[in-house]
Amino acid sequence: xxxxxxxxxxxxxxxxxxxxxxxxxxxxxxxxxxxxxxxxxxxxxxxxxxxxxxxxxxxxxxxxxxxxxxxxxxxxxxxxxxxxxxxxxxxxxxxxxxxxxxxxxxxxxxxxxxxxxxxxxxxxxxxxxxxxxxxxxxxxxxxxxxxxxxxxxxxxxxxxxxxxxxxxxxxxxxxxxxxxxxxxxxxxxxxxxxxxxxxxxxxxxxxxxxxxxxxxxxxxxxxxxxxxxxxxxxxxxxxxxxxxxx
Numbered sequence: 001x002x003x004x005x006x007x008x009x010x011x012x013x014x015x016x017x018x019x020x021x022x023x024x025x026x027x028x029x030x031x032x033x034x035x036x037x038x039x040x041x042x043x044x045x046x047x048x049x050x051x052x053x054x055x056x057x058x059x060x061x062x063x064x065x066x067x068x069x070x071x072x073x074x075x076x077x078x079x080x081x082x083x084x085x086x087x088x089x090x091x092x093x094x095x096x097x098x099x100x101x102x103x104x105x106x107x108x109x110x111x112x113x114x115x116x117x118x119x120x121x122x123x124x125x126x127x128x129x130x131x132x133x134x135x136x137x138x139x140x141x142x143x144x145x146x147x148x149x150x151x152x153x154x155x156x157x158x159x160x161x162x163x164x165x166x167x168x169x170x171x172x173x174x175x176x177x178x179x180x181x182x183x184x185x186x187x188x189x190x191x192x193x194x195x196x197x198x199x200x201x202x203x204x205x206x207x208x209x210x211x212x213x214x215x216x217x218x219x220x221x222x223x224x225x226x227x228x229x230x231x232x233x234x235x236x237x238x239x240x241x242x243x244x245x246x
Contacts, residue, residue, distance in 0.1 A: 001028030004076045005225065006069070008059050008116055009086030011035035011044045015187050016135070017085040018044050019214035020221045025049060027222065029081070032072045034059070059086045059112030062119075069119040078127075081225045082120045084113040084134045084159070092149040102151045109135075109155040113162055117177075125173045132170075133224045134179040136160040138240045141181055147194065156181075160236045167234030176233040178224045183240030185212040208241030216241075 005024050010017030010033035021031045025048045033048075034057040035041040041054030053075060057068040072079055087109040090101055113134050124130025139148045140157035148156070163179035170177060184194075184202050194202070203210060220239045223229050238244065 003028075003080040004030045004032070004072065004078050005081035005083065006032045006034060006072055006079065006116070006120070007083040007085055008034045008057070008112065011037060011040040011054070012188050013044055013047055014214065015085075016182070016185060016214045016217045016221075017083065018047075019218040020083055020085065021045075021048055021052070023215070023218040023222050024081075024225070025052065027226075030076055032068075032076070034068055034086070059084075059116055060107045062115045065112075065115040065119040069116075069123070073123065079120060079123055080130060082116060082130070082132045083221060083225065084116055084132065086112050086116075087135060087155075087159075089148050090152055091147050092151075094150050097149055097151055101149075105151050106155045106158075110158045110162070113159050117162075117166060121170065121173075121175070124170070124175045128174045130173075130175045131225050132163070132166065132175070132177040133221055134159050134163040134177070136163070136179045136181040136236055138181055138183045138238070138244050141236075141238065141244050141246065146184060163236070164234045171233060176224075176229070178229070178232060178234065179236045180217060180220055180224065181236050181238045181240065182217045183212055183238075183243040185214060185217060187214055202243070206241045206243045207245075210241065212239065212241060 007017045031052040033045045033054045038056035045052040045054035137156035139146045139153040144153040160179045167177040
């Protein structure tokens, strides 16, 4: 209630980022949704209700991340939560991927998380509080084998490692950092990438008996972003219905 959150990669109303925004807004937060297209981002923000903001931001660009954070602070006067959700998934196998594929996946997930986190940390340090939630993947936990290729699994593993390292570094500033590790989620990223047989196998291998919905990931994100997890930092929280148990 009363907190301001930035969520990156949140323009799709069928995506994890927007689902997190909807849940946060329902609990009384004000949202700034960042995505590549300003119009799509504002439309997604409008769908949350009045008072929320959509902004254009390419998280691969450090200057644009800093400008986006500055605009949020100027408009809302505070910032409490960052959800590093932006990223690109690719199913390409090792020898089917290109250097451009590698750059796109790593830059959107790893560089984007790095840039956005660096943009909010000075403010969080000044106010002696703040929460960062990063979006990993079960692909990093399992070594791929889901839909993303090796470069995707490696990028999400880097995001999860970065979250742990930031948690250790920023703990003395009263800033918590955690990561989520979703399994297969029913979002636009899944469309066209999973055959009916593949879907049936994935469900059969998941003890919960279904694929995740964006709302499932949003609930875990709300926990990590709120005071319910005030003594949780440096963790990677699996949200995969038991697809990967370790």
